[in-house]
Amino acid sequence: MSSFDDKVALTIEGMDSKARGIARMDGYVVFVPGALVGETVMAKFVERRKHYGIAVIESILKSSDYRVPPKCKYYEACGGCDLQHASYDHQLHIKNELVVEAIGRIGKWPDFDVEPTLPSPQVWRYRNKAIFQARYQGGRKKLGYFAKGTHEVVEIDDCPILDPLLNDIYRLAKCAIEDSDITFYDEHRGKGLVRNVVVRSSLSNQKALMALVLSRKPYPTELNGLKRISAQLVDDKPFNLQGILLNINASGGNFVWGPSTLLLAGDDSLEERLGAFELCYGITDFFQVNVPQACNICKIVSEHAAGSGRILELYSGVGTITCFLASMCRHVVAVEEWRPACKSLSHNMAKNGLSNVTILCGKAEEVVTQKVKDGFDTVVLDPPRTGCHGDVLDFIGKIEPNKIIYVSCNPVTLARDGKILIELGYKPVGISPLDMFPQTSHVECVALMARA
Numbered sequence: 001m002s003s004f005d006d007k008v009a010l011t012i013e014g015m016d017s018k019a020r021g022i023a024r025m026d027g028y029v030v031f032v033p034g035a036l037v038g039e040t041v042m043a044k045f046v047e048r049r050k051h052y053g054i055a056v057i058e059s060i061l062k063s064s065d066y067r068v069p070p071k072c073k074y075y076e077a078c079g080g081c082d083l084q085h086a087s088y089d090h091q092l093h094i095k096n097e098l099v100v101e102a103i104g105r106i107g108k109w110p111d112f113d114v115e116p117t118l119p120s121p122q123v124w125r126y127r128n129k130a131i132f133q134a135r136y137q138g139g140r141k142k143l144g145y146f147a148k149g150t151h152e153v154v155e156i157d158d159c160p161i162l163d164p165l166l167n168d169i170y171r172l173a174k175c176a177i178e179d180s181d182i183t184f185y186d187e188h189r190g191k192g193l194v195r196n197v198v199v200r201s202s203l204s205n206q207k208a209l210m211a212l213v214l215s216r217k218p219y220p221t222e223l224n225g226l227k228r229i230s231a232q233l234v235d236d237k238p239f240n241l242q243g244i245l246l247n248i249n250a251s252g253g254n255f256v257w258g259p260s261t262l263l264l265a266g267d268d269s270l271e272e273r274l275g276a277f278e279l280c281y282g283i284t285d286f287f288q289v290n291v292p293q294a295c296n297i298c299k300i301v302s303e304h305a306a307g308s309g310r311i312l313e314l315y316s317g318v319g320t321i322t323c324f325l326a327s328m329c330r331h332v333v334a335v336e337e338w339r340p341a342c343k344s345l346s347h348n349m350a351k352n353g354l355s356n357v358t359i360l361c362g363k364a365e366e367v368v369t370q371k372v373k374d375g376f377d378t379v380v381l382d383p384p385r386t387g388c389h390g391d392v393l394d395f396i397g398k399i400e401p402n403k404i405i406y407v408s409c410n411p412v413t414l415a416r417d418g419k420i421l422i423e424l425g426y427k428p429v430g431i432s433p434l435d436m437f438p439q440t441s442h443v444e445c446v447a448l449m450a451r452a
């Protein structure tokens with residue numbers, strides 16, 4: 001193998017599941033973030049392991065025709081987006097390839113058909129949610145996104161994939177909290193109160209919610225300070241901020257929310273319209289971040305589910321897909337583990353006049369074996385990125401529905417779980433990738449499988 005000089009010229013041959021360029025040096029695999037297939041780059045190693053290395057671009061010697069200047073001025077530093085350097089059409093092509101690669105190479109599905117990626121109706125300003133990091137760094141409070149691969153906070157003044165309303169609220173919150181006595185979390189000392197600021201907005205009525213995630217229970221004086229600032233922000237109604245909440249997450253880790261949430265001022269939920277349905281959700285509930293594209297997912301799922309009498313829907317959240325399913329079949333059993341989301345789900349079914357939904361709150365892998373019997377024509381799955389628990393797949397194998405509709409935000413776990421379903425007697429009918437997250441390498445898919 002060639003020696004590892006500080007800088008190496010690399011030709012990009014492929015892409016990995018995170019849309020990083022893949023180059024080879026005498027067979028040794030090197031991942032190059034931000035490089036496109038066909039490019040030759042001068043790159044510098046930042047990590048060298050036995051079987052692979054990671055190198056960052058120093059200069060581009062031969063550029064791809066699909067390379068475009070990133071729109072965001074924080075793109076290089078911020079860890080949020082990773083495909084702004086590719087034209088939008090090329091992003092769609094890359095996402096298609098990522099799905100084909102995962103299903104073929106990782107899943108080894110014997111035969112499958114992947115449709116072209118459905119473009120997002122909006123490719124900028126589409127996100128209705130942001131999780132900002134609050135940290136005490138370099139002797140001052142900082143609010144922004146984590147930098148690529150580190151916990152260094154990048155402060156921004158505008159995020160071009162975020163709803164403009166949320167950019168306004170971010171700037172407002174930044175000034176209000178930074179000027180106050182409220183402390184930000186210091187990772188080195190394990191001290192400081194605010195860890196995250198989460199903002200969410202409704203596209204249909206342009207209202208927003210904000211939550212402060214705290215590292216511990218606030219002292220009474222701190223709580224009074226938070227209530228005072230929150231009341232001012234909500235009462236002034238500068239940007240339709242309809243509620244501010246507090247959540248305590250003392251455990252840290254990657255999951256943002258802790259178990260207790262308290263309303264500081266205003267209302268505690270948002271309303272959104274999806275097709276003919278009104279959906280209400282709370283600050284800690286899962287809700288799709290790109291609403292027009294979520295509507296497209298629901299339409300595809302409905303088309304696949306047509307003709308079903310009884311549907312088992314696992315990982316139902318607040319009922320986005322449930323509404324569409326319940327309006328077209330006899331009965332839906334919806335399973336969701338997050339208790340606040342189950343409350344929203346129940347409210348949403350009643351609000352939309354859907355009385356044919358049974359809600360079971362708990363982990364899908366436990367609920368299906370303890371509370372669900374057979375007799376379903378179709379099973380709809382929409383798990384988190386980690387995919388389905390093995391017990392869920394085993395259960396589906398036992399109850400033998402005619403169809404399985406798998407909505408996935410991670411082609412790698414879709415490939416893994418689909419392989420198990422194929423072994424249980426299902427045949428892939430089609431995979432529809434949708435671009436739910438433009439400017440990033442994330443891709444959503446709806447896969448239909450039928451009993452072979």
Ligand SMILES: C[S@@+](CC[C@H](N)C(=O)[O-])C[C@H]1O[C@@H](n2cnc3c(N)ncnc32)[C@H](O)[C@@H]1O
Nearest residue numbers: 286315316317320336337338363364382383384
């Ligand atoms: C990707 S979201 C999909 C939600 C919903 N289908 C939608 O479109 O809004 C996954 C949901 O599964 C829930 N969840 C995660 N792990 C679960 C489990 N083991 N059992 C049941 N629900 C789970 C999450 O709380 C979240 O609401």
